[in-house]
Amino acid sequence: MTTLIPPTAETAAAAPSARADAPRERNPLALLGHQIRYEQLSFWRNPQSMVFTFVLPIVIIGIFGAVFSGSEGQDFFFGLTGMQYYTPVIAAVSVLGACYGQLAIVLAMRRQTGVLKRLHATPLPAWVYFAGLLVHCVVVSIVDVALVFGIGALYGVDLPTHWGAVLLTLVLGAASFCALGVGVASLIKNSEAAPAVVQFIQFPLVFISGSYFPIHAELLNTIAGLLPVKPFNDAMLALFTQDAGFQWRDLAVLAAWGVIGALIAVRSFRWDPRPE
Amino acid sequence: MTAAVAVEGLQKRYGDHEAVRGVDFTVAEGEIFALLGPNGAGKTTTLEILEGFRERDGGRVEVLGRDPGVKADGHWLRGQVGLVLQDIAVEPYLSVRETVARNAGYYPDPRNVDELLDLVGLNEKKGAKVKDLSGGQKRRLDLALGVVGRPKLLFLDEPTTGFDPNARRGAWDVVRNLRDDGTTVVLTTHYMDEAQALADSVVVIAEGRIVASGTPDTLGGRDSAQTRIRFALPAGASLADVPLPVNDVEDGLVTAETTEPTAALHRLTGWALDRGTPLDRLTVEQPTLEDVYLSLTSEYVQQEASSPSSARGRKTPAGRGRRPGRSRS
Numbered sequence: 001m002t003t004l005i006p007p008t009a010e011t012a013a014a015a016p017s018a019r020a021d022a023p024r025e026r027n028p029l030a031l032l033g034h035q036i037r038y039e040q041l042s043f044w045r046n047p048q049s050m051v052f053t054f055v056l057p058i059v060i061i062g063i064f065g066a067v068f069s070g071s072e073g074q075d076f077f078f079g080l081t082g083m084q085y086y087t088p089v090i091a092a093v094s095v096l097g098a099c100y101g102q103l104a105i106v107l108a109m110r111r112q113t114g115v116l117k118r119l120h121a122t123p124l125p126a127w128v129y130f131a132g133l134l135v136h137c138v139v140v141s142i143v144d145v146a147l148v149f150g151i152g153a154l155y156g157v158d159l160p161t162h163w164g165a166v167l168l169t170l171v172l173g174a175a176s177f178c179a180l181g182v183g184v185a186s187l188i189k190n191s192e193a194a195p196a197v198v199q200f201i202q203f204p205l206v207f208i209s210g211s212y213f214p215i216h217a218e219l220l221n222t223i224a225g226l227l228p229v230k231p232f233n234d235a236m237l238a239l240f241t242q243d244a245g246f247q248w249r250d251l252a253v254l255a256a257w258g259v260i261g262a263l264i265a266v267r268s269f270r271w272d273p274r275p276e
Numbered sequence: 277m278t279a280a281v282a283v284e285g286l287q288k289r290y291g292d293h294e295a296v297r298g299v300d301f302t303v304a305e306g307e308i309f310a311l312l313g314p315n316g317a318g319k320t321t322t323l324e325i326l327e328g329f330r331e332r333d334g335g336r337v338e339v340l341g342r343d344p345g346v347k348a349d350g351h352w353l354r355g356q357v358g359l360v361l362q363d364i365a366v367e368p369y370l371s372v373r374e375t376v377a378r379n380a381g382y383y384p385d386p387r388n389v390d391e392l393l394d395l396v397g398l399n400e401k402k403g404a405k406v407k408d409l410s411g412g413q414k415r416r417l418d419l420a421l422g423v424v425g426r427p428k429l430l431f432l433d434e435p436t437t438g439f440d441p442n443a444r445r446g447a448w449d450v451v452r453n454l455r456d457d458g459t460t461v462v463l464t465t466h467y468m469d470e471a472q473a474l475a476d477s478v479v480v481i482a483e484g485r486i487v488a489s490g491t492p493d494t495l496g497g498r499d500s501a502q503t504r505i506r507f508a509l510p511a512g513a514s515l516a517d518v519p520l521p522v523n524d525v526e527d528g529l530v531t532a533e534t535t536e537p538t539a540a541l542h543r544l545t546g547w548a549l550d551r552g553t554p555l556d557r558l559t560v561e562q563p564t565l566e567d568v569y570l571s572l573t574s575e576y577v578q579q580e581a582s583s584p585s586s587a588r589g590r591k592t593p594a595g596r597g598r599r600p601g602r603s604r605s
Contacts, residue, residue, distance in 0.1 A: 026384060034381040038374070045369035045405070114365030121327065122425070123355040124382040272329055 028128060035124070035132035043136060053102060053140055054147060057094035061086065061148050065155040072156060077214045080241065085214060087152030088236035092173070093211050094144035096229060099137045099174045101202055103181030105194045112191035112273050120271035134178050141174045160239040169239060172251050173232045176258030180228060183261030186269040205229045228257035280305045280340060280429050280460035281326060287334035288321050288484075295321045297484040298335070303477075308451065308461040310475035310492075312468075314573055318484040319464045320362070320433060326462070327359060327431055340429055355383065358427030362434055364414045366421070368407035372398055375406055376420050383425030395453070396420045397446055412443050419447065423454060430454060432463035436470060448473055468566035478565075482573050496568040503537040504561050505544065506530065510553035519543045529557060 026034075043049055068082035076082040110116045119129065145166075153159055160166050184201065188194050206212065208220055209230035215221055224230040231250035238247045281303035288296040296318040303309040311319050324330040325337060328344035340356055342349040366375055373389060380386035393399045396416040401409060409417065415438065422430060432451070436444045451474055455461055465471055471478055472492045479489040480496075488496045506529045509515065515522055520532040520540055534540040537560060548555045 026381070031381070034378075038370070038378040038381075041374060042367045042370055114361065114363040115367065117329070118359070118361065118365045118421070121329075121354055121357075121359045122379060122382040123351060123384075125351070 028125070031124070032128050032131055032135075035128055036135045039132045039136040040139070043140070049102065049106075053094075053098050054144065056097070057090060057144055057148050058151060060093075061090045061151045064090065065151065069155070081157075083152055083155045083157045084240055085237070087148060087155075087157045088240050089211050089233050091145045091148040091152075092229075092233045092236040093206060094148055095141040095170065095173055096177055096202065096206070096232070098140045098144055099177035100181040100184070101198050102140075103133060103137060103178055104185040104188065104198045105191075107182060107185035108188045108191040108194035111185070111270060114273055116271040117273060130182065133182075134175060137178050138171055138174045141170060145170060157240070162239065166239055169232075169235045169247070169251065172258075173235070173254060176228065176254045176261070177232075179258040179261035179265065181261070182269065183264035186265050186267075209233050226253065228254055278305045279303060279338070280307075281309075281462060282338040283322070283326070283335065284337075285335035286322065286325065286332055286337060288318070288325060288330065289333050295484055296325075296332075299481065299484070299486055301479050301486065301489065303460060303462055305460055306455065306458055307476040308455050308463065308474050310471040310478045311462065311464045311481060312471055312478060312569060313464075313481035317481045319481055322481070323431055323433055323462070323464060327357065328353060355425065356428045358422040358425060358430040360415075360418050360422040360430070360432045360435055362437070364411075364418050366406050366414070366417060369405055371403050371405055372409070372417055373402040375417065376424055379421050380424045385426055386424050387426055389424075392420050392424060395450060397443075412439050415439065416443070416447070419450065423459075427459060429460045429462070432461060434464055434466065436465070436467065444470070468564065468569050472565045480569060480572050488568075488572050492565050495565065496572050498563055498565070498568045500535075501563050501568075502533040502535055503540075504563070505532045505534065505537065505540060505559070506561075507544070507558040508556040510548065510551065510555065513551070513553070517547075519547045 064086040065083060068076075068086075072081055072083075074081060077085045107116070110119075120126075149157075149159055184198065185194070188197050205224075205227055206229055208215065208224045209227070210221075210224070211229065211233060215224070221230070225234075231247075231253040235247040235250040235254070238250075279302045281301075283302070284300050286296050286299040287294070299318070299322060301309075311322065313319050321330065325332045326339055326344055328339075328350055331345055337344060339353060342353055344350075344353060370378065373393065376389050376392060380389055390399070390402075393402050396419050398413060398416055398420065401413060406414070406417065415435070419432075419435065422432070435451070436447050439447060448470070451461055451463075455476075461474075463474070475492050477490065478492050478495050480487050490496070493499055505520070508528055509518070509525065509530050515525065515530065518530065518532070520534065520543065522530050522532045524531060532540065532544075541560065545555065
């Protein structure tokens with residue numbers, strides 16, 4: 001059996017792109033920028049993903065605004081008014097949806113349709129692909145949070161003053177939820193089941209984490225506090241109530257879940273729709 | 277001669293089904309190589325092993341001098357190898373141009389996007405969203421994505437399935453141009469005219485084994501096969517009058533097979549002229565690649581069915597080569 005003869009220095013110099021052993025690599029950061037750009041394009045062009053990602057949180061916070069109109073001065077949750085409670089918490093739910101929910105479903109779909117298989121056949125490094133998705137999800141989360149905060153402000157909620165803490169909490173939360181999204185996508189066998197599996201995990205978590213009504217049951221709060229959603233809710237809530245703002249403990253729990261999601265993803269993420 | 281692809285004793289098993297059972301072939305650099313065979317023969321499995329999507333159970337494989345089963349070589353190979361798969365998989369909401377430009381950005385030395393769209397005949401559609409393309413247009417987009425990185429080696433899995441005749445000719449021209457630029461092409465197809473028109477060499481695979489190999493013109497002894505002369509028996513003539521050994525009359529046509537077509541035709545037409553009767557519906561044909569392919573694969577299938585040792589794992593001929601739930605292999 002014959003093998004390819006490595007190119008001589010002469011042929012390599014004549015055609016740098018044809019060098020067999022040292023192809024010119026694209027600058028990874030430029031490649032990441034390229035990937036982020038097209039990930040954004042794919043997203044903003046798709047009317048369906050726009051509606052689910054942006055309209056749903058707006059509608060929900062709008063409904064809460066209507067529910068609590070006229071009770072602005074009343075204590076709803078440890079000295080907070082209804083809208084002071086729901087503005088950060090619904091913003092947190094929107095981040096969960098944009099990062100965990102959307103990402104798990106989109107990845108399961110892309111795998112099923114063969115998009116991931118095709119992508120994996122190009123020289124695009126996997127880390128660039130996932131970093132591109134992460135940046136995309138953070139951008140979407142920032143837009144979501146800004147929209148929900150904006151509507152909260154319309155209903156008279158004072159916005160947080162520590163924007164650095166807001167951004168850090170947001171990015172850490174988005175990254176952890178993204179990792180969990182990729183982890184769950186790794187475990188989903190079939191894209192048709194993806195929305196059901198995603199909701200099956202998300203809905204009870206959101207419910208017991210006080211996202212739709214505050215929970216005072218101590219045992220439930222202890223359990224939910226160890227799961228990923230409530231720590232993020234609490235961290236977001238703290239931004240509105242305390243001057244300190246940054247909740248290390250909550251964010252540590254959240255980051256631990258992110259690491260678990262990432263480990264599952266690294267162990268079992270598949271690119272091919274038809275595994276052996 | 278250098279080999280772009282070399283395969284020796286390749287084996288692949290799915291459960292107790294042996295999809296590929298010891299396949300050997302070599303693809304020379306710069307040629308168009310066609311892998312032919314019925315559904316379930318092991319073509320796609322073989323291709324997927326070469327492409328690095330599947331792991332083999334045995335044998336040796338070298339693609340551009342590297343082993344596609346070695347993860348460390350994967351990144352290098354992905355930069356050198358282009359793929360056009362059977363499933364069209366592209367983001368639906370990007371435009372044609374954006375889709376190609378996105379993939380172009382993944383390669384160190386991509387083709388010019390607009391020239392490439394010209395080459396595959398999608399220039400007029402470059403602003404259209406991918407979801408609005410016809411099936412044939414999507415496949416041409418897929419072809420563009422397969423070659424945008426200037427691959428040294430291109431795998432085409434049934435590249436023209438579903439094309440109209442004009443689009444097929446266009447796609448063939450594209451593939452020939454790529455070969456002429458030095459790209460090695462490995463393709464699978466069910467169209468024997470496609471293999472005839474494109475391939476420099478051909479391998480026929482059935483039930484996971486190679487049953488014949490050669491060039492399209494010599495496959496299965498096609499070059500030395502008998503020429504078939506057919507004509508309608510002239511009115512008033514009987515079969516015994518015909519100056520050639522004739523086999524039978526079918527649909528009113530007499531068939532004579534010969535290895536000396538020039539002499540045979542001379543005798544036949546001389547006889548007809550002497551009688552003063554025309555030879556209606558006269559045709560002279562070599563066996564086509566399709567004839568050879570069908571006889572090669574059907575022979576093999578009959579042989580297999582009567583061999584008790586090969587019946588293991590497959591109870592009925594209808595189930596041969598097919599695993600439940602797999603649409604292709």
